[in-house]
Amino acid sequence: MQSASEMAERLLAGDRAALARSISWAENADPRYPGLLGSIYPRVGKAWRIGITGPPGAGKSTLTNALVAHLRERGETVGILAIDPSSPFSGGALLGDRIRMEERTADPGVYIRSMASRKSHGGLARAATDACDVMDAFGFSTILMETVGVGQSEYDVVAAADTVVVVMCPGAGDGIQAMKAGILEVADVLVVNKSDLDGADRLALDLEDAVRMRDIRRPRDLAASARWAPPVVSTSATGAGDGIDALLEAVDAHRAWLEAADLEASRRHRRVDQVRRVVGERLEEELWGPRGKREQAETLLGNSKTPYDVAEEILNSVLESRTGAGPDAGDRTSTPGDASR
Ligand SMILES: Nc1nc2c(ncn2[C@@H]2O[C@H](COP(=O)(O)OP(=O)(O)OP(=O)(O)O)[C@@H](O)[C@H]2O)c(=O)[nH]1
Ligand SMILES: [Mg+2]
Incomplete structure (x- = not known):
């Protein structure tokens, strides 16, 4: 390859x-x-x-x-x-x-x-x-x-x-x-x-x-x-x-x-749009790809929570696991609790 x-x-x-x-x-x-x-x-x-x-x-x-x-x-x-x-x-x-x-x-x-x-x-x-x-x-x-x-x-x-x-x-x-x-x-x-x-x-x-x-x-x-x-x-x-x-x-x-006028600014603006797209795609993948949150969502919904409650919990868990992760923390199986140490 x-x-x-x-x-x-x-x-x-x-x-x-x-x-x-x-x-x-x-x-x-x-x-x-x-x-x-x-x-x-x-x-x-x-x-x-x-x-x-x-x-x-x-x-x-x-x-x-x-x-x-x-x-x-x-x-x-x-x-x-x-x-x-x-x-x-x-x-x-x-x-x-x-x-x-x-x-x-x-x-x-x-x-x-x-x-x-x-x-x-x-x-x-x-x-x-x-x-x-x-x-x-x-x-x-x-x-x-x-x-x-x-x-x-x-x-x-x-x-x-x-x-x-x-x-x-x-x-x-x-x-x-x-x-x-x-x-x-x-x-x-x-x-x-x-x-x-x-x-x-x-x-x-x-x-x-x-x-x-x-x-x-x-x-x-x-x-x-x-x-x-x-x-x-x-x-x-x-x-x-x-x-x-x-x-x-x-x-x-x-x-x-x-x-x-300002070609650099214009191009930078479009680069930011591209960053936004890449972030969007990566988040989508992380949340709903094969290793994503579908099962978690199903489990949480089973506890008679609304889709908004579940969305909030999932968002929080993702954000926490990200901010808690060190530079070489590649372990995606860690739970939000572990990550906030
Ligand atoms: N009379 C005339 N016909 C034209 C002109 N330019 C294109 N055409 C004809 O219009 C038709 C569509 O041309 P295309 O170049 O395929 O148009 P397009 O915008 O690329 O079409 P899509 O990709 O399908 O959206 C063709 O039959 C062309 O021959 C023109 O200046 N005058
Ligand atoms: Mg065409």
Whole structure:
């Protein structure tokens, strides 16, 4: 079995098989992953991470493909993480994604990885962030993450990017209205794709209005330079690829703004989110995994206690056993009583 440090060495040497395996470790919450990340961490942080989200069928994959072509022309290397939509209505697009994206896989400057949201062990956002860290350490200069913007967990994924691009298209109707508030929260760049179709101009104007309204409502305690109003870019990802250059320019502008504002703070903020996810997963495992508290809960409930009473007791026992444990106290079978000595 491959050790974390061997894997790190291979990964940093540019071994693609190691890249794939490392991402699988992240996806499966393999116990070797934390050690691997520790070894490669000094190399994490150079890539620019772009999250691409939006409703099903808006053209995210087509746009991603077009972006990759442009980025390659600029001499960038690109890692792509495509989060498979797990909802049945868009699941069928997966094959199309693969076929279209495979046009690029012969290029050594491009790597494509898909991640099944339903399969990722623990949280999707945690696994996706880990996968980006791995691709970042491997050396890609740009990382693109595509996810269907349908739920909170998908938003969490793109919110871990440096620049979030929200893709919409005309004809999606009420869906867009419903999404507008959430979109403005998360978007750094707004894209109206399928600008070749009727209704695209109207949608772009609507979005520009929404951005303006939000800016007016926003409290004025921020300096003008501290605000970023997401630009609205119209693209046609199929055919001649109209607007792709403008989209990249908008991403570059957001990057320049963030670097001038406080990139470190922004990234630290997202690192804290990742800490929170890892803590959440570890607690979940400790409480309800195979060595967890299910039996204890059943026993306690048998004494006609309410679920709240039992929850309180379990929480207390966990917290006590933690605070009472010395640096090398690895004995998880110790009772709360032992630990408070
Ligand atoms: N007319 C037109 N069609 C487009 C454009 N961009 C994408 N499409 C088409 O829209 C359909 C959906 O494109 P995808 O790139 O698969 O969209 P997606 O957002 O990745 O879809 P999901 O991953 O299923 O959410 C495909 O048939 C594309 O050919 C565009 O600019 N104009
Ligand atoms: Mg897609």
